[in-house]
Amino acid sequence: MLRYLRLYGAFLALQWRTMLAYRTNFLIGAMSTIAMQAGGLLTVWVVMRQIPSLHGWTLYQVLLVYGLTSLALSMGHMFADNLWIIGRAYIRPGGFDRFLVRPIDPLFHLLADRFCYDGIGDFIIGGVVVGIAAAGLGVSWTVPRLLYLALAVLSGGAIFIALNLITSVTAFWITDSLPVTLAVFQTHQFARYPLPIYAAWIRVLMTWIIPFGLVSFYPAAQLSGHNPGFMAWMPPLAAALLLLAGYRLWTIGLRHYTGTGS
Amino acid sequence: MKRLVRRVGVYVAVAVAALQRFMAYRLWFWVTLLGQALTITLFVAFWKAVYASRASVGGLQAHQTITYIILTQLLVPVTAWTVTMSLGYFIRDGSIASELVRPFDLQLRFYAEGLASVAAIIMQQAIPIGVLAALAFGFRLPLDPVVWLVFVSSFLIGITISFFVDWLVGCFAFFTTEVWGLGILRNGIAQFFSGALIPLVMLPAGLRNLAYALPFGQAVYQPISILAGISPISQAPRIILVQLVWLAVLATAARLAFTASVRHVTVQGG
Numbered sequence: 001m002l003r004y005l006r007l008y009g010a011f012l013a014l015q016w017r018t019m020l021a022y023r024t025n026f027l028i029g030a031m032s033t034i035a036m037q038a039g040g041l042l043t044v045w046v047v048m049r050q051i052p053s054l055h056g057w058t059l060y061q062v063l064l065v066y067g068l069t070s071l072a073l074s075m076g077h078m079f080a081d082n083l084w085i086i087g088r089a090y091i092r093p094g095g096f097d098r099f100l101v102r103p104i105d106p107l108f109h110l111l112a113d114r115f116c117y118d119g120i121g122d123f124i125i126g127g128v129v130v131g132i133a134a135a136g137l138g139v140s141w142t143v144p145r146l147l148y149l150a151l152a153v154l155s156g157g158a159i160f161i162a163l164n165l166i167t168s169v170t171a172f173w174i175t176d177s178l179p180v181t182l183a184v185f186q187t188h189q190f191a192r193y194p195l196p197i198y199a200a201w202i203r204v205l206m207t208w209i210i211p212f213g214l215v216s217f218y219p220a221a222q223l224s225g226h227n228p229g230f231m232a233w234m235p236p237l238a239a240a241l242l243l244l245a246g247y248r249l250w251t252i253g254l255r256h257y258t259g260t261g262s
Numbered sequence: 263m264k265r266l267v268r269r270v271g272v273y274v275a276v277a278v279a280a281l282q283r284f285m286a287y288r289l290w291f292w293v294t295l296l297g298q299a300l301t302i303t304l305f306v307a308f309w310k311a312v313y314a315s316r317a318s319v320g321g322l323q324a325h326q327t328i329t330y331i332i333l334t335q336l337l338v339p340v341t342a343w344t345v346t347m348s349l350g351y352f353i354r355d356g357s358i359a360s361e362l363v364r365p366f367d368l369q370l371r372f373y374a375e376g377l378a379s380v381a382a383i384i385m386q387q388a389i390p391i392g393v394l395a396a397l398a399f400g401f402r403l404p405l406d407p408v409v410w411l412v413f414v415s416s417f418l419i420g421i422t423i424s425f426f427v428d429w430l431v432g433c434f435a436f437f438t439t440e441v442w443g444l445g446i447l448r449n450g451i452a453q454f455f456s457g458a459l460i461p462l463v464m465l466p467a468g469l470r471n472l473a474y475a476l477p478f479g480q481a482v483y484q485p486i487s488i489l490a491g492i493s494p495i496s497q498a499p500r501i502i503l504v505q506l507v508w509l510a511v512l513a514t515a516a517r518l519a520f521t522a523s524v525r526h527v528t529v530q531g532g
Binding site: 033043046 | 285289290292293296297301304307308310312314315316319320443444446449451453458459464465466469
């Protein structure tokens with residue numbers, strides 16, 4: 001475990017040097033992710049100024065849901081972005097075989113091969129929005145609350161990563177897994193707004209089947225006093241289960257993998 | 263015999279690879295449709311929740327806003343040209359040099375290609391998803407042919423304006439290699455200020471004036487607000503006139519920027 005942490009540090013240092021060489025690119029990347037989110041946020045702000053609440057959720061509560069989604073998303077974006085392109089950037093050109101002959105876990109190698117700086121933009125905007133929302137709601141940051149927030153963000157990040165892992169495993173069979181990953185990933189848009197605004201089938205889908213709702217809605221409910229009961233603790237549980245399932249599928253896929261050249 | 267098997271095996275592998283590519287293409291198509299259906303469902307849910315507590319928000323009725331938002335979600339993919347990225351990559355990998363010596367106008371070539379994809383997206387995505395959305399959410403369009411005529415003209419001018427904007431952004435690739443980020447940045451800004459998320463008339467005065475001062479609304483908000491019944495038809499002459507001014511200014515700017523950038527060109531790596 002310690003060895004892997006040290007290795008990750010080495011990989012990170014390497015990429016940091018590459019990043020410094022292309023500073024403008026880094027700035028544009030971070031600004032672009034911020035710009036993508038700013039539009040949705042401005043819309044929420046403009047609309048919520050004119051109405052008292054969205055099915056009982058006030059402006060700051062809606063912002064909390066929005067910000068938590070960005071924070072969780074940023075985890076996957078920063079640390080596991082290579083899952084998106086495993087097919088087209090590694091398996092198809094044959095570069096994936098390189099991971100198989102190294103004395104480290106191929107999945108670790110794939111993830112550590114790229115730290116995506118664009119995700120920092122998501123992280124910043126998510127942090128700022130959660131901060132503003134909490135201030136607006138008068139949430140005092142006691143130690144248990146901060147710990148719960150950290151747990152929620154990490155679990156949310158793990159849910160994003162695990163779902164991307166599960167869909168990217170299809171690359172071992174169909175080579176380009178990107179459309180499959182995108183199909184599942186894009187449903188996370190629903191998680192940006194409070195679940196009560198949706199029809200029942202979407203609420204069920206987002207809580208129990210593709211549980212992006214867990215990354216933002218239930219933690220936001222817990223933090224803003226909507227009291228979701230035991231559902232507040234579903235995110236870490238779901239994250240653990242999904243990660244286990246994802247890793248299991250990954251090993252099955254790896255066993256099936258024969259390379260594109262043979 | 264063994265050799266024969268191996269030889270046949272090679273062609274089977276080639277055929278499987280081709281089949282996989284074809285499937286991947288089909289898959290992309292369905293995923294795009296699914297994504298669009300998803301955003302429409304999401305936006306309709308959001309706006310219905312907004313109108314749950316009052317009949318009029320920002321001077322618009324629920325049916326106006328919901329029709330408007332469904333139409334924008336159907337047509338935004340049409341207005342998002344891929345020029346920024348394709349021109350950008352041409353510049354980045356240096357193939358722009360060989361494109362420039364060809365005996366035709368590069369800009370017109372991109373425009374012609376773009377128009378073809380506009381037609382394809384309307385037929386393959388906007389119409390089928392529109393029919394589904396009409397069945398699911400029951401939005402209704404006007405029957406007045408004059409409204410449709412104004413809408414179509416305004417939309418055609420609008421997407422041409424959008425083309426020149428994208429061309430200008432693409433020219434930045436002469437100065438940075440981060441083409442993908444550039445495209446996303448443009449989409450992020452355009453997404454809000456084009457009115458793709460919210461009718462521009464709902465914005466508070468400061469933001470609204472900013473949105474009107476930017477070109478993005480000319481391709482989305484102006485034409486669609488006519489069709490959704492937000493802008494009355496009496497405003498049509500003024501809307502089209504403003505669009506024509508934008509068109510003239512941006513077409514000139516795009517030409518000038520490109521010629522100036524080409525002179526600057528050093529092409530990556532030499």
